[in-house]
Amino acid sequence: xxxxxxxxxxxxxxxxxxxxxxxxxxxxxxxxxxxxxxxxxxxxxxxxxxxxxxxxxxxxxxxxxxxxxxxxxxxxxxxxxxxxxxxxxxxxxxxxxxxxxxxxxxxxxxxxxxxxxxxxxxxxxxxxxxxxxxxxxxxxxxxxxxxxxxxxxxxxxxxxxxxxxxxxxxxxxxxxxxxxxxxxxxxxxxxxxxxxxxxxxxxxxxxxxxxxxxxxxxxxxxxxxxxxxxxxxxxxxxxxxxxxxxxxxxxx
Numbered sequence: 001x002x003x004x005x006x007x008x009x010x011x012x013x014x015x016x017x018x019x020x021x022x023x024x025x026x027x028x029x030x031x032x033x034x035x036x037x038x039x040x041x042x043x044x045x046x047x048x049x050x051x052x053x054x055x056x057x058x059x060x061x062x063x064x065x066x067x068x069x070x071x072x073x074x075x076x077x078x079x080x081x082x083x084x085x086x087x088x089x090x091x092x093x094x095x096x097x098x099x100x101x102x103x104x105x106x107x108x109x110x111x112x113x114x115x116x117x118x119x120x121x122x123x124x125x126x127x128x129x130x131x132x133x134x135x136x137x138x139x140x141x142x143x144x145x146x147x148x149x150x151x152x153x154x155x156x157x158x159x160x161x162x163x164x165x166x167x168x169x170x171x172x173x174x175x176x177x178x179x180x181x182x183x184x185x186x187x188x189x190x191x192x193x194x195x196x197x198x199x200x201x202x203x204x205x206x207x208x209x210x211x212x213x214x215x216x217x218x219x220x221x222x223x224x225x226x227x228x229x230x231x232x233x234x235x236x237x238x239x240x241x242x243x244x245x246x247x248x249x250x251x252x
Contacts, residue, residue, distance in 0.1 A: 095130015
């Protein structure tokens with residue numbers, strides 16, 4: 001059922017409320033905590049089979065001298081440049097972990113691109129997906145919808161899904177919403193280098209998607225940070241495929 005969210009956007013499905021306030025941390029401890037959270041998020045990305053699948057992905061990458069990861073890199077780079085925008089039922093902006101309860105520059109660029117697509121008339125509504133992650137006290141979706149509403153988008157067109165913690169859960173929960181509402185085509189919005197993995201997961205869930213990368217997202221194309229992120233996404237895409245093969249092998 002649809003019900004009003006605290007940010008005046010429409011909340012879809014079961015949201016997640018943050019736990020009690022967490023203690024403040026100094027800069028050094030915050031950096032350590034960021035690394036720890038990233039590793040834990042990476043570990044559980046494939047759910048209960050995560051430890052086994054990531055071990056297999058790492059072993060295959062090492063034994064294969066990095067070739068399995070390099071094999072996935074062209075897909076990451078290709079989808080980073082592919083803008084397929086077309087009329088759709090919904091614009092989906094994937095969430096990104098907040099910093100101090102605010103959208104990061106990457107998340108903000110995703111949101112602003114989604115808002116442009118809505119204003120241009122590519123879809124009648126926009127949905128921001130993402131729950132409470134890291135040390136935030138509110139969900140990614142709530143923070144994202146707040147920014148969209150502050151930019152003047154109509155409340156009736158701004159939706160949120162606040163119960164997911166990572167890309168797989170984002171898309172799984174959105175699939176349930178699409179089925180309930182009878183919506184079909186989705187414009188998938190994320191930062192360019194994330195789109196190949198997000199699109200692969202979405203297509204694995206049988207979603208009808210077209211891609212539209214938020215081209216203004218940092219890091220700048222061709223910089224060391226961009227190259228590192230591209231390699232990181234290539235490994236995560238490799239991990240996804242290994243995880244799917246492992247799941248089929250054990251009939252999970």
